[in-house]
Every structure is written in C-alpha cells, then in structure tokens.
Amino acid sequence: MKAVTAARTGGLARLSDFFFRNRGLLTAFLLLPPLAWIVIVYLGSLFALLLQSFYSLDEFSGLIVRELTFATYAEIFESSNLQIILRTVTMAAAVTVADAVIAFPIAYFAARYARGGAKALFYLAVMMPLWSSYLVKVYAWKLILAKEGIITWAAAQLHLTFLLDGILAIPVIGGPSLSISYLGTFLVFVYIWLPYMILPVQAALERVPRNFIEASADLGARPGQTFRTVILPLALPGIIAGSIFTFSLTLGDSIVPQIVGNSRYFIGQAVYTLQGTAGDIPLAAAFSVVPMVIMGLYLAAAKRLGAFDAL
Amino acid sequence: MRSEGAAWPLRFAAAAGLAFLHLPLALIFLYAFTTEEKSFQFPPPGYTARWFGTAWFDRPDIWPPLVLSLKVALFATLLALIFGTLAAAALARARFFGKESLSLLFILPIALPGIITGIALRSAFDIMNLPFSTWTIVLGHATFCIVVVYNNVLARFRRTSASMIEASMDLGADGFQTFRYVVLPQIASALLAGGMLAFALSFDEVIVTTFTAGQQATLPIWMLGELLRPRQRPVTNVVAIFVIAVTFIPIIFAYYLTRDGEHIAGGGK
Numbered sequence: 001m002k003a004v005t006a007a008r009t010g011g012l013a014r015l016s017d018f019f020f021r022n023r024g025l026l027t028a029f030l031l032l033p034p035l036a037w038i039v040i041v042y043l044g045s046l047f048a049l050l051l052q053s054f055y056s057l058d059e060f061s062g063l064i065v066r067e068l069t070f071a072t073y074a075e076i077f078e079s080s081n082l083q084i085i086l087r088t089v090t091m092a093a094a095v096t097v098a099d100a101v102i103a104f105p106i107a108y109f110a111a112r113y114a115r116g117g118a119k120a121l122f123y124l125a126v127m128m129p130l131w132s133s134y135l136v137k138v139y140a141w142k143l144i145l146a147k148e149g150i151i152t153w154a155a156a157q158l159h160l161t162f163l164l165d166g167i168l169a170i171p172v173i174g175g176p177s178l179s180i181s182y183l184g185t186f187l188v189f190v191y192i193w194l195p196y197m198i199l200p201v202q203a204a205l206e207r208v209p210r211n212f213i214e215a216s217a218d219l220g221a222r223p224g225q226t227f228r229t230v231i232l233p234l235a236l237p238g239i240i241a242g243s244i245f246t247f248s249l250t251l252g253d254s255i256v257p258q259i260v261g262n263s264r265y266f267i268g269q270a271v272y273t274l275q276g277t278a279g280d281i282p283l284a285a286a287f288s289v290v291p292m293v294i295m296g297l298y299l300a301a302a303k304r305l306g307a308f309d310a311l
Numbered sequence: 312m313r314s315e316g317a318a319w320p321l322r323f324a325a326a327a328g329l330a331f332l333h334l335p336l337a338l339i340f341l342y343a344f345t346t347e348e349k350s351f352q353f354p355p356p357g358y359t360a361r362w363f364g365t366a367w368f369d370r371p372d373i374w375p376p377l378v379l380s381l382k383v384a385l386f387a388t389l390l391a392l393i394f395g396t397l398a399a400a401a402l403a404r405a406r407f408f409g410k411e412s413l414s415l416l417f418i419l420p421i422a423l424p425g426i427i428t429g430i431a432l433r434s435a436f437d438i439m440n441l442p443f444s445t446w447t448i449v450l451g452h453a454t455f456c457i458v459v460v461y462n463n464v465l466a467r468f469r470r471t472s473a474s475m476i477e478a479s480m481d482l483g484a485d486g487f488q489t490f491r492y493v494v495l496p497q498i499a500s501a502l503l504a505g506g507m508l509a510f511a512l513s514f515d516e517v518i519v520t521t522f523t524a525g526q527q528a529t530l531p532i533w534m535l536g537e538l539l540r541p542r543q544r545p546v547t548n549v550v551a552i553f554v555i556a557v558t559f560i561p562i563i564f565a566y567y568l569t570r571d572g573e574h575i576a577g578g579g580k
Contacts, residue, residue: 012485013485013487031397031398031402034395035416038394042420042428042431044435045434048437049435051434064437105325125329127562131558133558135517135534136336139534143335143351150338153353253518254426254521259535267426272521275433275522288431
C-alpha cells in the first residue's frame with residue numbers, strides 16, 4: 001500500500017493521508033463533536049432531570065433544597081397526582097385505539113391499491129399534515145370545536161342538534177361545549193397523531209406478500225377470514241409501532257389540553273405548570289419520570305411482540 | 312380471479328380518513344377572512360382581507376417573536392447541519408461495537424416526548440444557574456434538529472457508492488479534494504433537505520421552547536398566548552397562514568430534493 005501511494009506534501013494533504021490510512025481514527029474524529037454535544041447537552045440534561053427529581057422544594061421559602069430525598073417521589077403518590085396520571089394514561093390508550101381504527105383503512109388502501117402517482121400522492125397526503133405546524137393544527141380544532149363553530153352549525157343544518165347536545169350531556173366526557181370537554185381533547189389528540197399511526201401500519205402492510213393472500217384464498221378462506229388470520233397478524237407489529245408514537249406523544253403533551261379541554265390537568269400540563277408558576281422543578285422532574293417509566297414498560301412489551309421489525 | 316379494485320367501504324373509509332386529515336387546515340384560511348373578531352362564528356358573517364394589513368401594520372407585538380424565531384431556527388439549523396453531517400459521516404460505513412446504541416442516542420431527543428427534553432434542559436439550567444437567553448432556546452432546538460439532518464444525510468450516504476471515494480483517492484485526490492469534489496456534490500441536496508426540515512421543525516417548535524425560553528416569546532409561543540387569551544382572532548389566523556407557508560415550503564422542497572435519491576450516480580452498484 002505504502003509503496004503505491006507516494007507521500008504527498010503539505011500539511012493538509014498529509015493529514016488527509018493519515019486519516020485515510022487510519023479509518024478508525026477518522027471515524028472517532030468525525031464522531032467526537034456531535035457525540036460530545038449529545039452527551040453533554042442531552043444526556044447531561046437528562047441526568048440533571050434525574051438529580052432534580054431527588055431534590056425537594058422548601059414549602060415555606062419556595063426554594064429548592066439540594067439534598068437527595070425520596071420526599072418528592074412520595075408526592076407523586078398523592079391521590080390528586082395519581083388521578084392526573086390515570087387520566088393521562090386513559091386518554092393515551094383511547095387515542096391509540098381510535099388512531100389504529102382510523103389509520104388502518106388509509107394504510108391498507110395506500111399499501112395494496114394505490115399505484116405509481118396515486119401512491120406518491122397518498123404519501124404526501126399523510127406527510128403534509130404530519131409536518132405542518134403543530135400549533136396551527138391545534139388551533140384549527142379550536143375553530144372547529146368552538147360552541148359557535150362549524151360542528152354546531154353542521155348539527156343544526158342536519159337537524160341533529162339534539163344528538164350533539166346528547167353527546168355533550170354524557171357525564172365525564174361531555175361538557176358545556178366540545179372545546180371544553182374531554183371529548184374535544186380526545187378528538188384533537190386523535191387528529192394530530194394520526195399520521196404517526198398510518199406510516200408504520202402502511203410499512204407493515206406493504207411487506208405482506210401478495211401470494212400469502214392468494215394462497216389463503218386458494219385454500220378456501222373467505223376475504224374476512226384472510227383478513228383476520230393472515231393480514232391482521234402480519235400488520236400487528238406495524239400497529240404496535242404506531243401505537244408507541246401515539247401513546248407516548250399523548251402521554252407527554254402539554255399544549256393540547258391547555259387549549260382544548262376542561263381545566264383538569266394532564267401529566268404534561270402538570271409538569272409545565274409546576275416548573276413555571278409554581279417554581280417546583282423537583283416535583284416537575286419527578287412527574288416527568290412517570291411517562292418515561294410507563295413508556296419503558298410499554299416498549300418492553302412492544303419488543304416482545306416484535307414491533308421494532310416494522311420501524 | 313378477484314378484481315383488483317378496492318371495495319367501496321374501504322375506499323370510503325380511506326377517503327374519509329384523508330378528509331379528516333386535511334379539512335381542518337382549510338378552516339384556518341377561511342377564518343383569516345372573517346369580519347368577526349370576537350368569536351369563531353361559523354359561517355363567518357362577512358368577509359374581509361383587512362386582517363392581513365392589520366397584522367403587518369398595527370400589531371408591533373408580532374415582529375419581535377418572529378425575529379427571535381427566525382434567529383433561533385437559523386442557529387439551530389446551522390448547528391444541526393454541522394453535527395448531524397459529522398455523525399452521519401462517521402456512522403455511515405464504520406463498523407464497531409456499540410454503533411447501534413450510538414445511533415439510538417442521536418434519535419433519542421426526538422423519540423422521547425418534548426416535555427422530557429424540555430424539563431431536562433430546564434433542570435440543567437437551574438442546576439447551573441444559567442439564565443434564559445436566545446442561546447438556551449437554540450441549545451434545545453439544535454439537540455432535536457440534529458437527528459433530522461443525521462437521518463437525511465445517513466440515508467444519502469447509504470445510497471452512494473463507497474467506490475467513488477476510493478476511485479477519487481486512486482486518481483490522486485487527497486481527502487479534502489475528495490470531500491469537496493466527490494462527497495459534497497453527492498450529499499449536497501440531502502444537506503439542503505435536512506437543513507430545511509430542521510429549520511421548519513425549529514421554527515414551529517413550542518413544547519421544548521416553553522421550558523427553555525423563560526419570558527422570551529418565539530412566534531409559536533406568541534401564538535400560544537393568543538390561543539389562550541385571544542384578541543383580534545383573525546390576526547392569529549393570518550400569522551398561522553404565515554407559519555404554514557414558512558414550514559410547508561421547505562418541506563415540499565425537501566421532499567422534491569430527496570424524492571429520486573435512488574438514481575444517484577454509483578448508487579446502483
């Protein structure tokens with residue numbers, strides 16, 4: 001090797017030759033700056049978060065006591081805080097189920113029937129809402145769900161006002177108007193996370209071999225049976241992969257319930273309010289560990305079901 | 312033989328799903344032209360274009376957040392381009408123990424919910440007694456923008472052939488010349504696409520920013536304030552249309568740039 005490559009002159013050239021011969025060093029040299037950034041800024045911050053969660057807030061002075069204690073974690077188990085957690089997990093589960101149901105036909109159509117230009121169009125149609133402004137999307141729903149808004153108008157035009165009023169009268173999920181109810185919060189969550197469910201389900205469905213379906217039909221299965229026993233099991237990893245997104249994003253959202261919903265807190269709002277006006281960073285930190293633990297359990301379960309092969 | 316067309320319930324469900332995804336944004340445009348500024352009355356009682364003028368001339372509170380958002384997005388994109396490209400270049404072809412965990416590490420900031428990144432940074436600022444500034448916002452944004460550039464450039468590196476680099480070196484170019492004349496032209500459009508996506512992501516980000524901005528307002532934070540305490544509602548819609556434009560144009564452009572990535576020279580070896 002050395003015999004063929006004549007040594008180049010000049011500092012830069014020599015440096016580049018050196019790196020060409022020592023690929024490992026080049027990799028290390030390239031990797032160092034971004035790795036340092038992620039480790040210091042991100043992992044460092046996560047460590048700070050963990051550390052803060054073991055600090056506590058002095059109730060009288062309002063100052064953070066920088067001594068390690070489990071007292072802050074104990075506060076998480078107070079009933080009002082447990083309610084917040086339960087409320088958030090229930091919402092995340094409901095949103096995930098609804099998204100899976102709405103996403104499946106779109107993904108199925110895109111994977112099996114759309115071809116060529118139509119397929120590209122489908123892809124764009126899913127990607128554009130995914131990438132468009134989060135806050136604008138939430139705002140759009142504030143317009144839709146407002147008491148004087150389009151849904152109330154549409155219900156009146158179709159003489160279905162009684163139906164809307166009936167739904168709003170349902171205890172717990174209802175409220176004075178859609179924009180001040182759990183139902184409203186639920187709709188907005190379902191909407192903004194839907195593309196995150198469509199894409200992995202579509203990816204899983206694309207991988208279902210066509211001849212499996214033909215074989216199933218040849219062996220005498222009705223379309224419904226083929227769907228239940230062949231397509232759905234093969235799409236399941238995709239659904240689980242999508243559910244990781246919808247579940248975790250709902251679990252950690254702090255904006256949607258502020259804008260659309262009744263004033264009861266979700267985990268994200270609790271974290272945001274605690275660190276802000278209350279100045280209780282330790283409790284906010286401990287609270288944010290809760291979705292991490294829940295997601296850890298969820299991911300462990302998803303891994304067992306093979307969800308990561310579909311990402 | 313079964314026909315290849317989809318059954319009508321499937322067509323209907325898919326179409327309804329897509330409509331559900333797209334119709335809400337249309338309302339943002341409609342309400343920018345309403346004459347009603349105190350409520351979200353539908354249908355609007357009348358139509359006017361005057362809110363565009365109001366937003367531009369009579370609402371000086373919009374400009375500082377806009378400038379701050381542009382500044383933050385610019386710096387965050389720049390940092391993300393540098394770090395994301397370096398990380399992608401390092402991990403594209405190297406094989407070593409722990410590589411999978413390393414690439415996971417770069418994806419982590421976008422995989423974990425925004426409040427975790429937000430409260431983590433907030434905790435760190437508090438421990439270090441770091442006061443809020445433009446840079447605390449940039450710090451957070453750059454961290455989750457790196458992965459966007461990283462993903463784009465990594466995908467491009469995987470599609471380009473390593474033999475081009477070897478050929479360049481064999482023909483006497485040094486590493487820097489090879490980078491300048493062979494590698495850079497190959498990854499340029501991926502860089503541009505990644506950079507634009509990162510810009511859009513940063514310009515639009517609100518959750519992490521609420522934790523790292525303190526009293527400062529970026530444009531999304533200004534919008535959040537308007538949503539919680541509305542005044543002149545159609546003006547918010549005008550700004551929303553602007554935000555849609557600023558985020559959409561780069562995304563469409565990025566899609567266009569990376570669309571036919573498979574046809575890059577040397578990719579089909």
